[in-house]
Amino acid sequence: MYGLGNRIYPIRHGEPGHGPVAYWMSRDQRVSDNWALVFAQDTAIRHAVPLVVVFSIAGTFLGASRRQYGFMLRGLKQVAERLKGLSIPFFAIPGEPARVLPEFIERNSISLLVTDFDPLRIKARWREDVARAVHIPFYEVDTHNIVPCRLVSDKREYGAYTLRKKIGKLLPSFLGEIPAAQGHPYDFGREGKPLDPDGLLDLLRVDASLKELPGRIAGEKEAAAVLSSFLDHLDRYGTERNDPTRNGQSRLSPYLHFGQISAQRVALEVKRCHAKDTAKESFLEELIVRRELSDNYCHYTPHYDSFAAFPEWARKTLDDHRRDKRDYLYSRDELELAATHDPLWNAAQLQMVSTGSMHGYMRMYWAKKILEWTASPEEALSAAIYLNDRYQLDGRDPNGYAGIAWSIGGLHDRPWGERNIFGKIRYMSYNGCASKFNVKRYIEAFKPGV
Ligand SMILES: Cc1cc2nc3c(=O)[nH]c(=O)nc-3n(C[C@H](O)[C@H](O)[C@H](O)COP(=O)(O)OP(=O)(O)OC[C@H]3O[C@@H](n4cnc5c(N)ncnc54)[C@H](O)[C@@H]3O)c2cc1C
CATH class of the missing domain: 1.10.579.10 (DNA Cyclobutane Dipyrimidine Photolyase, subunit A, domain 3)
Structure with a gap:
């Protein structure tokens, strides 16, 4: 499977016991094209155990309001529904990860934990806190970057010109098809709870000073539709993307940010479509080199906002x-x-x-x-x-x-x-x-x- 092994970073090595495998979903909020889900399921099947996906929702997060929380929760509702169709229960648990995950792991006899990669300080702290509180094998999978951030470079890069070369060498080994999650053959024993975005927004008392944006539809399905319509006018990217009065850009960033679409899927579809090579190249430069350069910067510069x-x-x-x-x-x-x-x-x-x-x-x-x-x-x-x-x-x-x-x-x-x-x-x-x-x-x- 296209470089899956090189996407995995062991936070704590070990073989699972007889309990279920849990995927603690955080940055990559999707079912399709998700290497962390693929790895969690593959591990669960190899050990003939159930699989569960868990998402802990803190009531405050770096100043986010209902505008962003609403978009995220409506996307997660679709994740829960799709996972149900694959017999993988999904639990959204209100509270900070270090408080709610250890209890969930204990109560459900989870024997191995998988999470996704995120270079932000708060996410690194969450992972460390959870790792200290639980004593099972724990793996992180980079399913946000096409070429994994920890692998492409072991230091902060000077600029696009230095990262571009490193990405260029590794890209052919990583930019391939991503396996789909399957119906899971081992029963968890109880169903996930349907996700109620409005109820959670109230329960978490999310900052209501900014309301949700009418007309901004969240989720994997909408992300795929936005990508598809962008591919129809990708030729214009080369000439119009720097004109704010025109519609030259992809408008994919909210979907990429919440992990509702995989950058790898976007890159694969762009490569396959019939647009001009120059437009494809200039888009892929932003999507791959510039985007992954930002992860490199934050990962190796913990005080990235100073x-x-x-x-x-x-x-x-x-x-x-x-x-x-x-x-x-x-x-x-x-x-x-x-x-x-x-x-x-x-x-x-x-x-x-x-x-x-x-x-x-x-x-x-x-x-x-x-x-x-x-x-x-x-x-x-x-x-x-x-x-x-x-x-x-x-x-x-x-x-x-x-x-x-x-x-x-x-x-x-x-x-x-x-x-x-x-x-x-x-x-x-x-x-x-x-x-x-x-x-x-x-x-x-x-x-x-x-
Ligand atoms: C001051 C400033 C603030 C920014 N704030 C954010 C932010 O909060 N969130 C965010 O996702 N992007 C941010 N960007 C980067 C960039 O402007 C946006 O990603 C882009 O405008 C989003 O629109 P799009 O998806 O239509 O981009 P497109 O041009 O269609 O590009 C496709 C994707 O490539 C990536 N990309 C494009 N331009 C850049 C870039 N310059 N650097 C890194 N990745 C890039 C993004 O993931 C983007 O979604 C910021 C840039 C600047 C200069």
Whole structure:
């Protein structure tokens, strides 16, 4: 099975006993194309034991509100239903993993635990806490990256140019078909509980200050439909993806973020479709190299969301320009209310607030202007992360932390010509945007009250 062995990282080695195997699903919330589920089932079948999938749901998670929780829970409801059809029970348990998983494992005599890979600090802590509390074999499977993050490199990479080479060498051994989960032949003895998203949102008292986004449909089925419609216009990716007034991008990021679709499936379908090679290549560069570079950054930089994580040259140049005069200074509240002097920036902020997804090109401009208009790089970083994680449906993702660090702190970039406030950090301007796309049309689409 295409490199499955190299996706597995033993947290605690060992053979299972006679009890069921449990897959603690976390980042990769899907049934299709899920290597962690495949490994858990394969292990359970080899030992002739039942298989169960468990998801622990904490009531707070890095500032997520009903906007993100609702999307996740509606996707998980479909996971529970599909697993039921395969005789694999699914349990969503309210509470922090270290509190609820050991009890679940004990009560159900689980003999081996599998989870998926996630480079975020909180997830690493959860895994460590659970590993300390349970005494059974425990394995992590990287089913988010096409080439496993721990394998492709053992250090933080300098940039896309260094990771691209490493990924390129390994990709042919990993980019193959993924086996499907089967109907499970060994009975767990009790059925999973149907998942009730509304009931859980209330029970967990999830922050209701941001409601769910009407029209944003979650789940594997919708993710596949979004992919299919993107493949029909993939040719436009090469020419239109940097134009925020056009529909050139895939809009797959919320589905990739919640693991409702596998990046490997997306890459396989893109390779097979009839689009131009240039469009395919530029999309696969983002989907594979840039996305996996973000996991590499967060995995090997545990303080990925701080000034100290920026490259040395960037910290130095930002320090040299700390005292530069700012023509505009905005508080986090003013930024949040899109109350700046710049209608283009305000439109980007309003697009994110109202739709849950700012266009990719505007994300760079948006974050760079926050650096220009706040008192320090630290304040800029903290405001950008707060706003990104609060409003984007795909927020709290390694791509977000890397993208913000790229914009504000020169991560994975090089020094550019020196200027006020930015020092040698790459600059973006309103006029630069106006030379690339119809800024008036974008501003018109996302003005206050629209
Ligand atoms: C300041 C800033 C903040 C960002 N915040 C997030 C975030 O919170 N969550 C998030 O998923 N992405 C984030 N990105 C990365 C990127 O902008 C989005 O992934 C992309 O715009 C999502 O739209 P799409 O799925 O239509 O992208 P497409 O262009 O269709 O790309 C397909 C996929 O490739 C990956 N990808 C594309 N661009 C990048 C990139 N620059 N870096 C890493 N991966 C990429 C994503 O997984 C994306 O879904 C951020 C970028 C910046 C500069």
